[in-house]
Amino acid sequence: MTVTGIKKMLKTRNLRATEIRVALLEIISNLGRAVSNQEIQNSLIKFDRITLYRTLNTFIERGILHKIILEDNKNFYALCNLECTTDKHQHQHIHFQCNQCKEVSCLESKEPIELGISSHLVDEIEIMASGTCQDCYN
Ligand SMILES: [Zn+2]
Ligand SMILES: [Zn+2]
Ligand SMILES: [Zn+2]
Structure with missing residues (x-):
């Protein structure tokens, strides 16, 4: 996503495009994968942890990001698709x-997941899969 795209998206969610919000979304959208708490902190050292934590939570509340909690209690954050809202996440x-x-x-599956x-x-439904990613496989 471009900075303009990020600003537009924040506007549609009634959020002001503050420096930290734009910076955070830029990192996550450019990586195209989930980002760990640690990685976020390392890339945005100029913002304090509490502000980062609050920003992440605002994004989760507004349906912009979702949190992935792994077994070892490491948190990852990933972008939601545009259909996510505060009420429907x-x-x-x-x-x-x-x-x-x-x-x-x-990983989006081609068919809806039927249990x-x-x-x-x-x-x-929370499904965690593990294995070898495309980059490591090739
Ligand atoms: Zn996800
Ligand atoms: Zn979502
Ligand atoms: Zn890999």
């Missing part, structure tokens, strides 16, 4: 972690 995709480079990405469960009403 539902994902039907798989989170994939590469066993070699440890990078996390969102074949009829006894309960499922709102959200």
Whole structure:
């Protein structure tokens, strides 16, 4: 996403395009994968942790980002698609972690994920997959 694109997107979500918001979204959108808390802090050292934490939470509330919590309690953040809103933040995709480079990405499946469960009403599905990513595989 370009800076202009990011600013437009913030506007549609009724958020002011502050320096930290634009910088944070630029990093995440340019990487095209999920970004860890640590990586965010390392790339945006000029902002303090609390401000970063608040900004991340604002983005999660507004349906711009979603959080991926891994087993070792490491948090990753990834961009939502444009359909996510404050009220509807539902994902039907798989989170994939590469066993070699440890990078996390969102994988959209071609078909909606069907669990074949009829006894309960499922709102959200969290699927974590691991293996070898395209970069490490080639
Ligand atoms: Zn979302
Ligand atoms: Zn990899
Ligand atoms: Zn995701």
